[in-house]
Amino acid sequence: MTTLRYPPKPSPGDRVAVLSPSAGLPELFPRPYELGLERLRTEYGLEPVEYPTTRKMGATPQQRADDIHAAFADPSVKAVVSSIGGADQITVLPLLDRELIRANPKPFFGYSDNTNLLAYLWNAGIVGYHGGSVMCELGRPIAMHPLTAESLRAALFTSGPYELRPTDRFGDVNGPWEDPATFESEPASEPAGGWTWHRPDRIVEGRSWGGNIEILSWLLMADREIARDPAVHEGHVLFLETSEDMPKADDVFWILRSMGERGLLRRFPALLMGRAKAWSFEHPNDADAKARYTREQREAVLRAVDQYAPDMMVVFDVDLGHTDPQIVIPYGGTVRVDGPARRITVTY
Incomplete structure (x- = not known):
């Protein structure tokens, strides 16, 4: 296994990719998704960038892989955040370009079915982040839970012990x-x-x-x-x-x-x-x-x-x-x- 390294962290004001590597549920449930995007902007000062499959149910594994590649290859994008999980991300993994991703390391946030991509990044030598989806944690009704918000902020912007x-x-x-x-x-x-x-x-x-x-x-x-x-x-x-x-x-x-x-x-x-x-x-x-x-x-x-x-x-x-x-x-x-x-x- 390649030696693991922490990718550079974003700063407030940076652009972050919002992807749906599993299910394009933002298409079916726009309310929690839009709420999560708004909190990325107002509470974390980040500018979310969407991709062709972010709000698309039924996107093919190749289409989702293309969005992952585009997000990691874009030098203006400083982190990648999943919209939510799903059930078939394992079919995306064989289509990914490990060298492209390894050459452009970025913090990736996701869990559940995104365990697939986290394990893939681990094998590419890149530290990922288990947690912090847009629809569930950022899109929580009324407000984010204070412990969730604090942990996500530390994981996004800091590099020390927590x-x-x-x-x-x-x-x-x-x-x-x-x-x-x-x-x-x-x-x-x-x-x-x-x-x-x-x-x-x-x-x-x-x-x-x-x-x-x-x-x-x-x-x-x-x-x-x-x-x-x-x-x-x-x-x-x-x-x-x-x-x-x-x-x-x-x-x-x-x-x-x-x-x-x-x-x-x-x-x-x-x-x-x-x-x-x-x-x-x-x-x-x-x-x-x-x-x-x-x-x-x-x-x-x-x-x-x-x-x-x-x-x-x-x-x-x-x-x-x-x-x-x-x-x-x-x-x-x-x-x-x-x-x-x-x-x-x-x-x-």
Whole structure:
């Protein structure tokens, strides 16, 4: 693997590309998208630049790859931000020009299906940023969550250490974007309960790797953007999260088991596990069902860890994925997990 490097950061006033490398959902749901663009301008001082497929549903993989190339090759564009995720970005990866992207490194912000592009950048030697989509985080009704806004600002504009902190309250219940009433009040929240530590007996500092566990499983099956030699991950910090598709606990275990059989899990001395999203429109769980889903997922993770990485330190309920607030995690950047002090610091 090429040595990882942090790309240059944008400054207020710069142009940033807004792309839809997965689904062109801004075409179907313009309200959260336009709100996110406005916040990029007014709250961050950045000028969003759209591309042919940004608001286009059904764009071909080649068309989306062309937009990625155009954004990275344009010297006036200083960062690239995803509009949202999707489900088929894996089909875009073979069409990308790795040398073009490597020669024009830029901060890329995205998560969920954008785990594909983050892993691709990791293999190109470029640190990416897991989080910060336009429609979800920037387009949050009424206002961005303060922790999300602070983390995104630090990741966009600064290059030093940033200490994560647990949120007091979180939310994973969303209103329908097609209903104007969704944007008349902030999303509901509930007490968070802090992080849960497993084997916090050491300090681990290393480069990060991971992302959405469902997308990683697809990359593993396709044998794409996954290191052939698991030893390249030795000493790294693994971070994982699950999506609104809400995979069953057994599925989470089976994915981790496959990573264990590949020799991957034991390479990571620490795991940051994102807070499970335990509600979706398809599964509108009540409080008891949400607690059960979260507990079963945690048990599945620990079962795999105990079997394949018995010395791994694990921190659960870190707000790094599909819940609100969301903390941006540098993908390939330095992460320090201090078990005895119960502290997590990332370097943006």
